[in-house]
Amino acid sequence: MPKPKIAIFEFTDCEGCEVELISLKEKILVLEKRVDIVNWRLGQDDNKPGPYDVTIIEGTPITKHEVEMLKKLREESGVLIALGSCASLGGIPGILDKDQRKKWYKKIYGENYKPRGIDALPLTAYVQVDFLIHGCPVNGGELVRILEELLAGKTPKYRGYSVCFECKQAGNDCRLLDKKPCLGPITQGGCQAVCISGGSPCYGCFGLRQEAEIKNLLKVLNKITDKKEIDRYFSMFLNKVNKNG
């Protein structure tokens, strides 16, 4: 049986999820033996055109060229996977709304600049995506799990629990009980609560979990802090996903 043809592309982003992929080191070699990476601009010179069995896309399609390429890749790909929060949610670049961008183009680049970017949106704003690997950056273990399931011909499943589950397993004190804002309860698990374990807040980069109780969380957050801060939490990664719940 021929090995599945894999392509990895990145649109506008920090490429940190691909760095996570490379950091898998030996594990990526094992994976590489089972697939044929026919197109990966960051890793190799020898890149072939589609069609591809599996296409993995990192980053948000922010320019017209990227949007066109995304549509073309959708047509050429059996399975299309979003890698990381920029691709799956719009990510950090999505903090700015489309009209806010206009103001900042002028401030940063001057009046005469012709902007290339349109808006920072997730891949799903333009095409149907088969699976979203969330995270800023993605979690290496999750990445291996999902890729292995795909290679075995299975449809990977989303984690059915929230970050809170893994946060408790990690032995962290609950931020909400300590009167610190946190989006853990509405956020999908899989990250091992790495940010909270490090002392940072959870801003929801793993995307909303199924049946996320946003309204209930807002009730708690409103007791802890003001609307401005709540908005900041909900706009860090989720601005283009679900603003008001």
Place this chain on the structure above:
Amino acid sequence: MDKQFIAKIEGHGTLDIDWKKGSVKLNIHEGERLFEGLLVNRTAEEMHWITPRICGVCPTAHNLASLRAVEDAYDIKVSPTTTLLRDLMNCGQMIQSHALHLFFLSLPDYLGIDRGTELAKKNPKVFMKALSLKDVSDEIVKIVGGRIVHPTRTRIGGFHKVPTKKDLEKLLKKLEKTKKAAQDTVDLVAGIEFPELKVDLQLVALDGDKIIAVSSNNIKGRKESSAKNYKEIIDEELREYSTAKFGKYKGQDMLVGSLARLAVYRNYDDFKYKIDFENPFYNNLAQAIEIDIYHKQAREIVEKLLLLDLKAKIVKPKKDIFFKGIGCIEAPRGGLYHEVHLDKDGIIEEANIITPTVQNLTSIEKSSQALLEQTKNRSQEELERLIIMLVRAYDPCITCSVH
């Protein structure tokens, strides 16, 4: 756009070579994320959370630059332990980035292979060394920063959490084990015959709070400026074919990064290793030498830390707050400048960021043109390949340059 993006560099660029005129343009296509805009109205504590997302290859450098900017604004002097831990993170960041670039992006050019993982078959010994260096540097950043990409443990005034002595002892063992891999990497790269090239550039590096420049043809004449005046010293201009700005040092083409640092600091064995500072291809050798330098520095810092009481002392802002701060650091690819203006509630009113690659873009074009002029008897195809090798030798991070 029909042209292929240059492979094996961070971000999206294409080359536009005018063979008749002998001119080279580096077109930058990366979409604008407008970080200086999206930081406004966020909190001071969110700055070092957001800016690492400018670049997944040097997130720790952005994290540390933002912390310095905010701490400068708040007049915070962090504890010696915090300084040591942050320096250790930076050592890890340098090795992570250089090892990734050397083994996976640049070395394949010199070894005649397509991709870094081909080394596993062709030269398994070198490949294992590459992996061990990547592994130990990832470990440093993870133990201190909390994660390989995008730190979670750092905060204004110190750390949320610090590593345990047990973590550090384990790390020291790993560092001892990989010491030889770092030294062997220098010898491996020193054995490469680099393509010939001679360019007159300003090599620029930060030394404490000073920006130091030396000429590539005379590294002894040092020109010093205060980093506080970075905006006047590094001017940025717009080019219609690029979403990144192009930087210059007081109007002259500049080069920043490993090669510039070695020229400014002269902290390597210049008897053993002959570096041609007029030839940017030698940036690859400089990176290898720096892997060894930062590996040694990491060991020394861990040894010092093991003698200290590792409590995370968080320094709070002073009462006489300046509200404007500048944080600069030598990132793997060169001087990185973050500036922040805060209001009395700690909300960001203004932010400015100059990245290393912005400072290198102008000279990448100049060096490419020099390469065209100085290389004789080669086909267009060979010349184009050579120029791409040169672009890679600079280790540009286009992702950073368009932030």
